[in-house]
Amino acid sequence: MLSKLKFIINLADIYGENVMTDGMVRKWVRQFNDGRTNVHDEARSGRPSGVNDGLVAKVNEKIRENRRFTIRMLCDEFPQILKTVLHENVTNRLNYRKRCRRKKRCSAVAVFTGGIFL
16 A cells, blocks of 8 residues: 555656645545556546537538538537537537638638648
8 A cells, every 4th residue: 555645755756846736646545545446537427429420421511512611600500519519520520620711811701621622
């Protein structure tokens, strides 16, 4: 069994100023003493995502129909998806990026390009 003080000293040596707080260290030591064997987060229950691969494919089809789209236009087409979730999927999952038409100022209509559209 690892003592709390030795554990804190080891962490301070490794991480320096970015070391965990005493309370967090105590929590981890208690969990490991109770039998925890890994440092990875455990699965938690929560609200499942309403966005599946089929819906993302439909969003991608809409974008390919009209490359001069805005997130707001897509929100009108897909009211079941929150605006922030739609933006996250368009930028992270489909890899589209905002592109300005003019160098000095962005136009009101956002143009996203990604992957093969560059």
